[in-house]
């Protein structure tokens with residue numbers, strides 16, 4: 001990875017960001033908050049079985065549910081009322097699974113209230129909701145809560161025991177295990193995470209995905225850095241404004257965490273809000289986790305079709321239009337498999353051809 005620059009502005013804030021977010025969405029679970037809503041068009045056919053309350057308490061800003069397929073295991077970060085989870089439950093079907101994560105008891109209660117009713121309507125029960133922070137997906141906050149009830153903290157020694165217990169839980173009973181998820185989605189939540197935790201958040205997305213898995217994230221981005229005045233307003237933080245990502249930095253955060261095939265799927269032309277001349281809008285991005293490195297003695301070749309004269313992948317490999325090139329098995333798979341974002345631009349060439357190949361610098365053998 002080339003660039004590891006700090007991509008999230010870190011103004012010291014005069015308030016507790018997490019507390020402000022928690023309180024705002026605890027209230028949002030009880031009473032609908034129109035100021036938190038961005039108009040989102042979901043596929044109507046998946047809304048038919050959802051209770052009115054879930055349809056109305058929608059705090060998303062895009063529709064990542066469109067990019068999920070049958071049979072997949074999906075993790076929804078900041079699942080709120082469960083609207084995205086229940087749409088995906090229908091899309092992934094009986095063989096798929098959906099896990100919603102939220103750190104807010106009121107939202108979890110609301111989402112869980114409809115679990116059996118919706119399961120009965122669709123004919124299977126493939127959805128569950130768990131309590132955790134999306135920047136620390138190994139720590140099961142329900143288990144932490146149980147431990148704290150039995151072990152209140154009143155001294156540094158007890159605080160150290162608490163930290164030790166959290167480490168034990170992360171290792172022995174992780175909330176979300178490494179390499180277990182096909183698709184991580186999130187709808188308008190990543191911006192709410194504290195600036196100092198954002199890098200760890202992207203590392204967590206990468207950790208939990210299976211090799212070759214993908215993220216589809218809808219979030220709020222801005223065309224200039226939010227001013228200190230905006231950053232220091234707790235209402236604007238919990239309102240998905242102050243923590244918005246710089247538009248170009250958002251893609252770099254995925255790149256720095258090791259993702260490839262990073263692509264903007266949807267960019268709202270009209271800003272959701274303009275504050276102090278800064279435009280805040282919704283963006284939906286997809287990115288892939290690398291496949292496992294595999295080695296084989298077989299030679300693999302590809303040709304980049306164009307239309308650009310040359311393109312470069314996230315490993316720095318340049319592909320020249322029309323040129324046959326030998327690539328590693330891992331790169332071959334990454335470029336040619338049917339769900340690859342590169343596949344429409346690539347011709348897979350049979351290895352029996354006699355043309356002398358140019359050796360790829362990413363060949364692993």
Ligand SMILES: C[S@@+](CC[C@H](N)C(=O)[O-])C[C@H]1O[C@@H](n2cnc3c(N)ncnc32)[C@H](O)[C@@H]1O
Nearest residue numbers: 025058059060078079080102103104133134187
């Ligand atoms: C803007 S709402 C989006 C809810 C849902 N994705 C939707 O589309 O309606 C943000 C949700 O993320 C949760 N949340 C915010 N920060 C979180 C964090 N660090 N860890 C876990 N959940 C978080 C909030 O409790 C809230 O339910």
